[in-house]
Amino acid sequence: MGYEQLVNGKKGDKLFLLGNEAAVRGAIEAGLSVAATYPGTPSSEIGNILSVIAKDAGIYFEFSTNEKVAMEVAATSAVSGLRSFTFMKHVGLNVAADSFVTTGYSGVKGGMVILVADDPSVFSSQNEQDTRNYARLANIPVLEPSNPQEVKDMMVYGFNLSEELEIPVIIRTTTRVSHMRGIVEFGDIQKQNGKESENHWNTGHFDKNPEAYVPVPANSAGMHERLVDKIDDFSKKSAKSEFNKIITTSENAKIGVIASSSAFNYVYDVVNEDNIEANFLKLGLSYPAPNDLILDFIKDLDQIFVVEEVDPIIERDVLLVIGLNGLSIPVHGKIDGTFPKIKEFNCDIVRKGLSKVLGYETEKRCFAKTEDLNKIIENLPGRAPTLCAGCSHRATYYAVKQALKEAKISQDDVIFASDIGCYTLGINAPYREADYLLSMGSSIGDGCGFSVSTDQMVMSFIGDSTFFHSGVAPLINGAHNKHKFIVTVLDNRITAMTGGQPNPGMPIDGMGDEAPEISIRELAKASKASFVRVVNPLNLKQTVDTYKKAFENDGVSVIIAKSPCTLIKGFHKKPPxxxxxxxxxxxxxxxxxxxxxxxxxxxxxxxxxxxxxxxxxxxxxxxxxxxxxxxxx
Amino acid sequence: MSENNYSIYICGVGGQGIIKTSTIIGEAVMNEGYNVVMSEIHGMSQRGGSVSTELKIGDFKSSILENHTADMILGFEPSEVIRGLHKANKDTYLVFNTTPIVPAQLASSKQSYPNVDFMINSLKQNFNNVHPVDGNAYAKEAGSMLSLNMALLGSAVAVKSFPISKDLIIEAMKNNLKEKFHKMNIKAFELGYNAVKQ
The missing domain is CATH 3.30.70.20 (Alpha-Beta Plaits)
Structure with missing residues (x-):
């Protein structure tokens, strides 16, 4: 499939699409005009595709410096009447949260969809937080697709709903939805908002109204009241959403299953395969919870299973409906321990929970293997991800070890504050140069803290894209507050781990056009780091010598280890x-x-x-x- | 497992072309008129790590195979087949490339990579349908190691239980691969196919 099919495809066309590809088609069908993101697995492919097709689809697209900026680009576009889209991984919403939580207060005119991809089982993240908590924090409706077709359909529905309610809408996916492939049938493409402009995307107009848009205390209490009323009012209508549906398999069933997202897929397959007499309530629009529909579904049941990944959120909503209506029906979910509160589900996990409560025997599928094979399985060597052959991060990590050795400093006496990127793999042997990590950009703030609170030497490692994302503010903090530590910016000229997106350090933007290249060296100098050097990490001696000088520096040192990622398109390989x-x-x-x-x-x-x-x-x-x-x- | 359902677990090492192979099968299944769902893992799992995709053909909603229910495991690397055996039962078709890729960390650790012939023999003692394939040789013969995934796809299509016709698979291959490489990839596919076809 070529991505142009996402733009040119006609109503009724069927393609075998990834959830993230389906999101792009949904945005196009909904008449999207402006999209902004910071790449993050499992949402990254959306941006990769938009960067290729934006111009053909009449969309402005940018890789923003971080998710908060992306949120602001989307919010202002939507308040100017255009349809806008921002998307990120779950922890990206933490970065964007400061602006996000207020977007419901100020609202939108054009539809605005925020797709947030959760990562249960932490395939490539630092935690498995559940985005649906944010929906409740900010009073923003949340949609939970179960497969690529629903991703596409909910994108269109989400834009329409957002425009109707005049607030943004969250689409919460999981890794297994974003990275699931399935058959997707296309719909019609709606006309874009705004009017034609000299650019390839439409232009909107911002109508000034400070009372509605500026949340100073005099305004914000009223803004909050309007938002709460809106959500209360909408909660009565959400029962009728086409994405909240009761699936009746048996009129007499006394067991009810309430499920959302990928968890619905597992429980649906298990109930069918194990011939359990149960009906389903599939919640696609799970916040505000459709209380009337939940009551209608559960009132005559003997027991209820709630199946969802990660936190027991729908489960609490169901318990609330039971409490408010004086019912007494047992609810089996995460709270009573039927299903785990961590990690993604699968059919085996769901079956274990169902069979335990319902007391049925499960088919024993495992079988005895020969001793030889069991031995091979037991002793099978692991295959963890590694830094690629020729990766300059390896050279930098080696040089740091070598410089410490030559300066007679024990590696045990150095705290390595790491950050988020391929280079976090420096945690592994033989480098072992990652001791502490919180989030994007944290290596530099952590460097500040460790340098104040310990007498140990501190070295922070951060990538170029991560430095732009949230490394600049803590670097200023470090210099201004006279901390002492060494920052290495592993500048491999790309946002590598998420698949090679451009960042502000490169002379190219998200749509492939020329763009000003922002100098990390000049930023470091302007931040008053007292020792700033650019080295080529593939020149080992130069790099080792530079580190040895940095060890002598009193204050914040910044060493920019600059050498392109070997996975960059057009990377020049030397003879092996x-x-x-x-x-x-x-x-x-x-x-x-x-x-x-x-x-x-x-x-x-x-x-x-x-x-x-x-x-x-x-x-x-x-x-x-x-x-x-x-x-x- | 019902007659119309078929589940495939495809595993190997990042960069071997596993996702592309899986997508080709899925698209061919769709064109045949069956339902199909597939799961893939991107991101940090790459960079030389183990990679797997899961394909479920038929009336399924979930895209992850239950343990011991794979109709076929298509392995791009022999030790990765061993890693994927929790998806297999005695009748699962094990089709796999015999060329090992030794994990980079292994050289500096105390573990050793299992002997390939010993692995193959052990698998044959435990499973009824074991098809080791020298995919690297076929890819080389076809013109480039980049065609390894299509050689192995050919071998998978050749086993008795495979539900989709060779022609539909080749059609989906053409739709998903650059035209200038069609000839090479089809050659690799045929070599892999003939190696397994009884």
């Missing part, structure tokens, strides 16, 4: 390195201290994988025997 077996002594230093995936030991010989090697030459620089050689270019 090979082993000179006359010189190699099999000392294994390269394997033990560098751990490059291109270097392995096969039949007691060091071997360089020629197709993996990028010719970065770090192994040549560390081998004291000259055991590695490289052809001239």
């Amino acid at each position: 390195v090979h082993v000179n077996y006359d010189k190699c002594t099999n000392c294994d230093t390269c394997i033990n201290e560098l751990a490059c995936p291109a270097i392995s030991k096969i039949n007691d010989k060091i071997v360089v994988n020629q197709s993996m090697c990028t010719g970065c030459s770090i192994c040549m620089q560390i081998c004291q025997y000259g055991g590695f050689e490289q052809a001239q270019e």
